[in-house]
Amino acid sequence: MPPPQLQIVRVIDLETTGSAPPAHGVCEIGWQDVALGTNGRWELHGEGGNILVNPGRRIPPVTMAIHHIRDEDVADARWWHDVARPVLDPYPRRIALAAHRAEFEQQFCSPTLTHGAEWICTWKCALRLWPDSPSFSNQVLRYWRDPAGLDHERGLPAHRAFPDAYVTAFHLRDMLNEASVAQLIDWSRTPGLLPRVRYGPDRGKDWREIGHESLMGFLTDRDPDVRFTAQAEMDRRRDGSPVGRATAQELLL
CATH class of the missing domain: 3.30.420.10 (Ribonuclease H-like superfamily/Ribonuclease H)
Structure with a gap:
């Protein structure tokens, strides 16, 4: 063979x-x-x-x-x-x-x-x-x-x-x-799932850390990677996940 x-x-x-x-x-x-x-x-x-x-x-x-x-x-x-x-x-x-x-x-x-x-x-x-x-x-x-x-x-x-x-x-x-x-x-x-905010007052923050109003603004951003990431975070919050940096246990999951 x-x-x-x-x-x-x-x-x-x-x-x-x-x-x-x-x-x-x-x-x-x-x-x-x-x-x-x-x-x-x-x-x-x-x-x-x-x-x-x-x-x-x-x-x-x-x-x-x-x-x-x-x-x-x-x-x-x-x-x-x-x-x-x-x-x-x-x-x-x-x-x-x-x-x-x-x-x-x-x-x-x-x-x-x-x-x-x-x-x-x-x-x-x-x-x-x-x-x-x-x-x-x-x-x-x-x-x-x-x-x-x-x-x-x-x-x-x-x-x-x-x-x-x-x-x-x-x-x-x-x-x-x-x-x-x-x-x-x-x-x-899919577009890129960005781990941190690229620009603005929340620049450098984990997406989980930013406030709701700031997150809403990114949903209409010109950058498709930013829009995709903002929507993913919005969906996560709608599922009942908390706002704030992920815990070590959450990262493992």
């Missing part, structure tokens, strides 16, 4: 000319796989990699200043439609794609290119699993968590496609060893 097919979640990261396709294009894609081992634990798998992509337009200086990819670096590179499919839909067939703030990558990685893949957003999952983090950016999580096995130099420079995918893969590995693939996908389908 052939060996069972390896279960892989492929982490990807894109560097682009801007944030709004089709006006902007991809100039680099990086990836790193995380696979389920025979011991039932998820670990990084393979070497990963990166490919430069010709975005079909000039790279603005303000964007170049972030990732340092220049027009001359990608002038002879392949086009996105020639690069994307083999990276986004690899063999052995992956069970999901993952990215930090995956909604950005999903703008460029259409269902046609991904073969309709499910996505895991490690930012949204970090909000759920590690709410005490001082921030939830890829790099803050890297230094706050200090994941076991992460090679510091391999994760540099930041804001390049492979190093960022490599760092994100360590967050994903640890998430998958705490929660199921299905759970991470489910969390990723």
Whole structure:
């Protein structure tokens, strides 16, 4: 009998000319796989990699200043439609794609290119699993968590496609060893559940600590993550849960 097919979640990261396709294009894609081992634990798998992509337009200086990819670096590179499919839909067939703030990558990685893949957003999952983090950016999580096995130099420079995918893969590995693939996908389908108020007089407070009038104001906020979190807290209170910071017992439940 052939060996069972390896279960892989492929982490990807894109560097682009801007944030709004089709006006902007991809100039680099990086990836790193995380696979389920025979011991039932998820670990990084393979070497990963990166490919430069010709975005079909000039790279603005303000964007170049972030990732340092220049027009001359990608002038002879392949086009996105020639690069994307083999990276986004690899063999052995992956069970999901993952990215930090995956909604950005999903703008460029259409269902046609991904073969309709499910996505895991490690930012949204970090909000759920590690709410005490001082921030939830890829790099803050890297230094706050200090994941076991992460090679510091391999994760540099930041804001390049492979190093960022490599760092994100360590967050994903640890998430998958705490929660199921299905759970991470489910969390990723909804807006982010924010552990603390982002701005205003209650900035920095646990949502359980703020007053009813303040909470009501957030229900119509422009930010979908804020609205979603405010509604979740309102629903919790309607179920009879008390206002105030959660007790240790409540957190366990």
